Amino acid sequence: MFKDKSLLLSGRKWGIVMLSDVEIAQNAEIWPIDRVAERAGLTPDEFEPYGRDKAKITLQKKRARGKLVLVTAISPTPAGEGKSTVTVGLADAMNQAGVKTMVALREPSMGPVMGLKGGATGGGMAQVIPMADINLHFTGDFHALTSAHNTLAALIDNSLQQGNPLQLNPRRIVWKRVLDVNDRALRHINIGLGGMTSGIPRESGFDITVASELMAILTLSQDLMDLRTRIERIVIGYTYDNEPVTVAQLGVAGALTVMLKDAIKPNLVQTLEHTPALIHGGPFANIAQGTNSVLATDTALQLADFTITEAGFGADLGGEKFMDIKIPILGQAPDVVVLVATVRALKYNGGQSRENLQNPDLKALQAGLKNLARHLQAMQRYGKPVLVAINRFVTDTDEEVALIQQFAAQHGSQAYETNVWSQGGQGALKLAQAVQEAADNEQNFQPLYQADDAFETKLQKIVTEIYGGRGYELAPKAQQQLVTFKAHGWDKMPVVMAKTQYSFSDDAKQLGAPEDFIIHIRELELKNGAGFIVALTGNVLTMPGLPEVPAANRIDIDAHGRITGLD
Structure with a gap:
């Protein structure tokens, strides 16, 4: 896995060795892309190399599809909860278990890379590489x-x-x-x-x-x-x-x-453990549909027995949009849903301050479990098995992890501790086994709404059945826009709710699981080519701003081209 075997990071599990994500990626052994393509089952005429470690894919023949696993999450903290890290680690674990598996992820935007969150290629020992290229210009x-x-x-x-x-x-x-x-x-x-x-x-x-x-x-x-x-x-x-x-x-x-003739082709790269990974498309889940491309997911499904993919932010955003917008086009529902939770995010949703999230607090954790319950309920209503992945951090205690596991069991799910950040695929073997077993449980997919439902019906179902709110309110501008849309027959399209990722409501400060709230929709945007209508709620913006201290302030490069600070 690594060019320098001394960097296997056994000490990182205990917080002793603290290499950054970019340092780990820079010391990884990268297979030539034709070797990754061969492992994926591609023929030479089905991929076009972009340098030594990237390629564009165009399948020349149809294959039977494998099983699909969707990874989503609870409401995150501003730092994110490692959904992509768990996705990558789970795929590596599946391959370790002898199951041919591929990853399908979105491409990172340089907005967050240079802004608040940093990169989006996983983390620690569960990353896709070449990490720096993917986070920056990639294949263009x-x-x-x-x-x-x-x-x-x-x-x-x-x-x-x-x-x-x-x-x-x-x-x-x-x-x-x-x-x-x-x-x-x-x-x-x-x-x-x-x-x-x-x-x-x-x-x-x-x-x-x-x-x-x-x-x-x-x-x-x-x-x-x-x-x-x-x-x-x-x-x-x-x-x-x-x-x-x-x-x-x-x-x-x-x-x-x-x-866009080349941009439409999915991009092939690899994980640290050389699992083939497709990274393609990058819509945000708080202002767009938040999933990677239909083409990339379909390609992975045809090449692997299991495809592990993710949807942006929480299950109320990317998860719902994957189910109600992507699935009708893809033509295949997930066989299993994995809901990522972290102790720190649950404590954050239970009232603990961001500065103290590393400190044990069972009271705040207990209060924050309401957030997990609502996300579980939202995903379970689609009729597919839902498992919980506890993305464990060094500061988490055994008591906190056990409390989440007990709570998940009481709410019709099973929670599995994952340590993929420190151990790679080895840290998700139990989750991988559970995913395989759950995927054999044939259950019918239950969509949230029907294609011919009224626009108002779709809005109401999203707010009440996914968010747990009471209803919605259209501002005068949105009301007039809806009149126009109905006059042109556009009102039967699916709905993309543009909403804060930090709350089920449209107020980022209402953490946990608020009740009896109204979603305020200030305006609507028609996306006639995409085939949906965006409902802009609260003060969500389609052009973000930079934080007081952007991530760009810590990114640098030396005379040898070695990048630092890109995490």
Whole structure:
């Protein structure tokens, strides 16, 4: 696993050796990508190397699908709870147990990498590599998406400048620009200033790239032509007569598809233990659907007996959207759901301060278990087996872990301690065995709502059955938008709730399991190409800002190209 065998980190389990994630990744033995492809079962004409350790995949023949495991989580702390780490560690454990397994993850956004959370490739001994490449430019998918999105924006403004043949109302253009950086100063801007040759003056703004409808489309498309068809359906704005204008009318769907012809292909890399991993697509779960691409998941299902995938943030966000938006397109429900919980997140949801989360506190833990119960209930209502993975930290006590296990058993599940951060796949062997056994338990999938349910019905079911709230309230702007959507027959689409990840409610300060609350929806966004409607709740933003001390402040590189601080 490591070029220097002295770095096997047996002491890390006890907090003695404290190498950073990037140091572990830099000392890993990386297989050539053709060896990883061979292990995955790919033929030479089914992958295109991107250097020595990455590749793009295009399957040439169909295979039978294996079983699917979804990894989701309870409500996290601001630092995250290691969902990707558990996903990677579980896949490594499955392979250690002799079960052919692959990982399917999302691509990290450089917004969080340089902002608050840092990287998103797992951690410790359960990582995907090359870690630095994946967290930064990788194979260029995000750059292609950003370029395609902004090309469309430029083409829209050019159409206005060249006589506005589509009669677009400049005040009703809904297509903004994007950037894969947390930059609050660009949320609201004025463009077209500088005189007659510099465009038509109007208000606009920037979203982060992962909030782009093109990102959602890429991750939901089943092939290149499906991608093109979805791009054609994008509504870019409305005419002076309030009629929608689409990309098809602008006549540039072909050009945008060309820009994404390689980005649509899933990316092949490996874990520290050389488990083949597909990393593709990166929509956030708090403002988009929060899952990796349908193509990547389908590819992994065809190549492996088990595919381990994850959905962003808690089960109320990525988990729900995986079930209600991705599954109908993928055509396969998870055989097992793994719900990641940590002692620190449960204590945080039980009222313990962030500064003291490393200190034992059974009272706060007991109070926070309400959060675990609600997430369990939300996932169990889909009819599939749900297991709990306790992602153990060095500061966790045996009493705290035992309390979670007892609580899970009382709520129809089993909780398994995992130590993948310190031990890799070895730290999840019991969970791996439980996953295999649960996957043999044939149970029918029960969707939350039907495709032809009214938009209001879908909203109500998400709020009451997943969040545990009383209902929702549409602001006047959202009410008017819904009238428009109904007039054009768009109101039967699935719902993407854009909501804080820290609470079941739309108030990040309401931790634990709040009751009798109302979800306040301030506006709706149509994603006609992606095929869903985004309901923006509370004060959630589609262009985040940087924290007081960004992660970028600790990232550096030396004269030999060795990176530090990228965790």
